[in-house]
Amino acid sequence: METMTLNLKVWRQKDTNSTGGLVAYTLETVSTHMSFLEMLDVLNEKLLAEDGDPIEFDNDCREGICGMCSLVINGVAHGPWNGAATCQLHMREYKDGDTITIEPWRAQAFPVIKDLVVDRTAFDRIISAGGYVSMNAGGAPDANAIPISKSVADEAMDAASCIGCAACVAACPNASASLFTAAKISQLALLPQGHPERAERVLLMVEQMDSEGFGDCSNHAECEAVCPKQISISHIARMKREYMKAALMAK
Amino acid sequence: MTLDSKTPDGPLAEKWDKHKFDLKLVNPANKRKYTVIVVGTGLAGGAAAASLGEMGYNVLNFCIQDSARRAHSIAAQGGINAAKNYPNDGDSIWRLFYDTVKGGDYRSREANVYRLAQVSNNIIDQCVAQGVPFAREYGGLLDNRSFGGAQVSRTFYARGQTGQQLLLGAYSSLMRQVETGKVKMFPRYEMLDLVVKDGHAKGIVTRNLVTGEIKSFAGDAVVLATGGYGNVFYLSTNAKNSNATAAWRCHKRGALFANPCYTQIHPTCIPVSGDYQSKLTLMSESLRNDGRVWVPKKKGDTRKPNEIPEDERDYYLERRYPSFGNLVPRDVASRNAKNACDEGKGVGDTGLAVYLDFANAIERMGEDTVRDKYGNLFDMYERITGENPYKVPMRIFPAVHYTMGGLWVDYNLMSNVPGLFVLGEANFSDHGANRLGASALMQGLADGYFVIPYTLGDYLANAGVSGTAIDSVEFQDAEEEVNAQIDKLLSINGKKTVTDFSRQLGLNLWNNVGMARNEKGLNTALKEIPELKTEFWSELKVPNDKASLNKNLEFATRVADYFELAELMARDALERTESCGGHFREESQTEEGEALRDDENFSHVTAWEYTGEGKAPNLHKESLEFKNVKLTQRSYK
Numbered sequence: 062m063e064t065m066t067l068n069l070k071v072w073r074q075k076d077t078n079s080t081g082g083l084v085a086y087t088l089e090t091v092s093t094h095m096s097f098l099e100m101l102d103v104l105n106e107k108l109l110a111e112d113g114d115p116i117e118f119d120n121d122c123r124e125g126i127c128g129m130c131s132l133v134i135n136g137v138a139h140g141p142w143n144g145a146a147t148c149q150l151h152m153r154e155y156k157d158g159d160t161i162t163i164e165p166w167r168a169q170a171f172p173v174i175k176d177l178v179v180d181r182t183a184f185d186r187i188i189s190a191g192g193y194v195s196m197n198a199g200g201a202p203d204a205n206a207i208p209i210s211k212s213v214a215d216e217a218m219d220a221a222s223c224i225g226c227a228a229c230v231a232a233c234p235n236a237s238a239s240l241f242t243a244a245k246i247s248q249l250a251l252l253p254q255g256h257p258e259r260a261e262r263v264l265l266m267v268e269q270m271d272s273e274g275f276g277d278c279s280n281h282a283e284c285e286a287v288c289p290k291q292i293s294i295s296h297i298a299r300m301k302r303e304y305m306k307a308a309l310m311a312k
Numbered sequence: 313m314t315l316d317s318k319t320p321d322g323p324l325a326e327k328w329d330k331h332k333f334d335l336k337l338v339n340p341a342n343k344r345k346y347t348v349i350v351v352g353t354g355l356a357g358g359a360a361a362a363s364l365g366e367m368g369y370n371v372l373n374f375c376i377q378d379s380a381r382r383a384h385s386i387a388a389q390g391g392i393n394a395a396k397n398y399p400n401d402g403d404s405i406w407r408l409f410y411d412t413v414k415g416g417d418y419r420s421r422e423a424n425v426y427r428l429a430q431v432s433n434n435i436i437d438q439c440v441a442q443g444v445p446f447a448r449e450y451g452g453l454l455d456n457r458s459f460g461g462a463q464v465s466r467t468f469y470a471r472g473q474t475g476q477q478l479l480l481g482a483y484s485s486l487m488r489q490v491e492t493g494k495v496k497m498f499p500r501y502e503m504l505d506l507v508v509k510d511g512h513a514k515g516i517v518t519r520n521l522v523t524g525e526i527k528s529f530a531g532d533a534v535v536l537a538t539g540g541y542g543n544v545f546y547l548s549t550n551a552k553n554s555n556a557t558a559a560w561r562c563h564k565r566g567a568l569f570a571n572p573c574y575t576q577i578h579p580t581c582i583p584v585s586g587d588y589q590s591k592l593t594l595m596s597e598s599l600r601n602d603g604r605v606w607v608p609k610k611k612g613d614t615r616k617p618n619e620i621p622e623d624e625r626d627y628y629l630e631r632r633y634p635s636f637g638n639l640v641p642r643d644v645a646s647r648n649a650k651n652a653c654d655e656g657k658g659v660g661d662t663g664l665a666v667y668l669d670f671a672n673a674i675e676r677m678g679e680d681t682v683r684d685k686y687g688n689l690f691d692m693y694e695r696i697t698g699e700n701p702y703k704v705p706m707r708i709f710p711a712v713h714y715t716m717g718g719l720w721v722d723y724n725l726m727s728n729v730p731g732l733f734v735l736g737e738a739n740f741s742d743h744g745a746n747r748l749g750a751s752a753l754m755q756g757l758a759d760g761y762f763v764i765p766y767t768l769g770d771y772l773a774n775a776g777v778s779g780t781a782i783d784s785v786e787f788q789d790a791e792e793e794v795n796a797q798i799d800k801l802l803s804i805n806g807k808k809t810v811t812d813f814s815r816q817l818g819l820n821l822w823n824n825v826g827m828a829r830n831e832k833g834l835n836t837a838l839k840e841i842p843e844l845k846t847e848f849w850s851e852l853k854v855p856n857d858k859a860s861l862n863k864n865l866e867f868a869t870r871v872a873d874y875f876e877l878a879e880l881m882a883r884d885a886l887e888r889t890e891s892c893g894g895h896f897r898e899e900s901q902t903e904e905g906e907a908l909r910d911d912e913n914f915s916h917v918t919a920w921e922y923t924g925e926g927k928a929p930n931l932h933k934e935s936l937e938f939k940n941v942k943l944t945q946r947s948y949k
Contacts, residue, residue: 122384185499189488189490197366208453209452214445
């Protein structure tokens with residue numbers, strides 16, 4: 062098995078109110094078959110053995126769907142692989158002697174909790190502002206009552222595939238949450254089930270997004286470039302159109 | 313203790329309707345007087361919390377992740393079953409019921425499974441109304457595909473991300489209730505104890521994972537939806553944070569643990585690549601619709617797969633099971649893969665893998681159609697292995713995936729501790745000894761959207777508003793125990809990490825209580841697990857910080873419980889000398905090597921009662937009656 066030695070620079074921060082900084086580590090015998098997070102596991106086991114403090118980082122499913130993992134790797138949210146979350150990145154990307162810098166998501170709306178872990182509850186609040194269809198369990202009509210063309214369903218699914226990881230915010234020079242917010246607005250604007258609340262939804266969600274301290278979109282498209290689900294910024298365009306229509310029509 | 317399943321009388325098809333009428337109601341004005349604690353935000357917990365909020369109850373909802381949207385249900389890929397019969401291929405509620413009972417190898421409760429099949433159709437309606445973008449045909453109607461253990465197409469799906477879409481549907485309803493104020497969310501909180509007062513579940517003790525604060529919450533009922541215990545094996549397809557602690561602590565407070573030996577080993581996972589492996593990744597069972605499973609006919613054949621001619625390949629599932637072929641149920645597919653590898657026909661560097669080949673499918677449908685159906689799964693495979701499955705066959709091997717066992721519940725999904733309800737994978741009730749593909753999502757949502765809203769009201773109407781205060785002695789005692797355990801874990805200051813112990817325990821279980829079990833191996837496990845547990849409590853090393861985020865400490869509290877649960881799994885597997893579903897006792901097999909049940913002696917649920925530290929648990933049995941299906945040797949030939 063091929064192995065390598067890596068120079069790591071990892072952001073360490075005790076808690077929200079402390080000042081953090083990059084700390085250097087050398088890690089030997091890293092296998093090319095490891096995932097990036099397994100490499101950090103190995104580093105943490107080494108730190109523990111040396112009576113050090115392991116590095117805290119969020120992770121859960123480790124297959125790119127839960128949206129929990131969140132690392133900026135050499136300046137790029139989720140690292141160098143297109144359409145992949147950090148947990149899907151594997152070490153065959155790197156070679157012996159490489160230096161890798163690992164930092165948390167950085168945005169005013171996402172305070173650092175510890176080391177590489179940040180607080181993303183602002184995203185939940187954006188969804189609770191209107192990212193749903195107001196219907197109670199029990200009264201739904203038959204699922205085939207409203208046909209939806211395959212192309213519309215597919216486009217809605219493209220938007221709905223958002224995993225809420227917030228890489229879009231981390232990559233944006235304005236720390237804008239537009240791609241995340243637009244993905245939900247777009248999904249429900251495309252589907253007939255979302256139409257009754259379409260105007261109200263976009264106004265409420267955008268207002269919440271702004272009040273959380275996220276910046277506005279200025280079309281850098283960095284979000285699309287790092288999105289692990291490759292969600293298109295055309296959804297942001299749809300959100301803007303929806304917003305304009307709703308704002309003009311508002312009572 | 314007699315176990316009363318409270319299954320309603322009357323014909324099978326009428327039981328649920330009759331029962332719903334017989335259940336007491338809480339009138340709308342009174343619902344707001346009750347507080348319900350829901351632990352977990354997956355399909356079962358999220359759907360329950362949202363639905364109970366919609367009905368007007370005050371809900372306190374807890375999860376260990378940073379957001380309710382990240383519960384492990386999100387990782388389910390393939391689909392969700394329902395008896396809609398949209399494809400007009402002969403499906404019905406009865407057939408879904410029958411397939412599920414048969415698929416579970418006749419070890420589930422008939423009435424529960426029938427209800428599950430009945431409400432399956434409501435689930436699809438509910439999810440579509442929420443805006444879940446299921447796959448559709450060009451005409452605009454919903455598309456279906458087939459899954460293991462069924463000969464009809466009844467599986468609804470959203471690309472390879474069905475669990476994600478269903479969970480985000482439930483999450484959106486939940487967030488709507490958060491906005492109305494009916495649900496209060498507690499993310500990054502872990503339940504570490506159940507509080508029982510006067511015999512009823514009245515609250516929980518939690519740890520705030522960010523600040524380390526130990527805090528109690530009181531309620532009129534506790535709904536547990538904390539998933540399964542597959543991570544006892546260390547390597548599984550479960551998320552890293554999935555664990556058994558909430559359920560196990562309930563067990564130690566009196567809730568019976570049913571059928572702990574029933575674990576599902578999923579046949580199509582990406583094989584282990586090294587000892588740093590932290591988890592295993594599943595490739596959806598839907599791949600077996602078009603992929604063909606094979607190994608070389610010759611032992612130790614080291615040729616590349618495309619160099620092995622057709623007549624030197626053994627498509628062993630198609631050969632042995634001509635009518636179901638590659639779509640046999642999971643337990644059968646897994647065991648056959650193990651057998652092929654045991655015979656020395658395994659492929660890849662480790663010899664612990666078989667091929668899943670799409671060459672025929674690509675030839676038949678074209679690469680674009682295959683990409684459309686399975687693209688994200690193929691991408692996932694390529695990212696992990698560095699191999700392109702459009703060009704070379706996938707290598708797959710079975711991995712621990714789901715646990716059919718769980719806390720014992722009656723027909724109302726209430727445990728034997730009044731006021732403690734258990735939903736989804738955390739309970740034991742619907743899948744018998746083997747779960748069929750696309751049935752976990754169905755059960756989670758059935759429990760959360762369409763069962764608990766009815767059955768909880770009946771309990772509350774009878775029990776009344778409790779008004780239990782968290783300064784009562786029961787809460788104080790539970791908090792003290794939780795604090796004492798954490799202090800003890802931090803004070804050991806040994807040499808081995810929690811990962812070392814978890815990995816060692818998991819390997820022991822995999823070898824002795826895994827895909828094939830025998831008396832000798834099970835006795836070995838029963839001897840070695842307590843020894844390892846003793847070592848854990850004297851050699852563990854955890855960073856000594858309980859007042860901030862400390863993942864090692866979180867895992868230590870979970871692994872401490874795994875030792876106890878693992879022992880119970882081995883004990884249950886030893887007790888059940890028959891084979892059934894995912895539980896394969898080598899001593900009990902047919903001449904053809906299939907699982908051989910012993911209906912005369914084992915047509916029952918085993919439900920274990922905790923009796924104290926280091927003491928043997930008491931065994932209770934709920935006998936299973938089959939009045940509507942005939943018990944047969946399961947055959948997929």
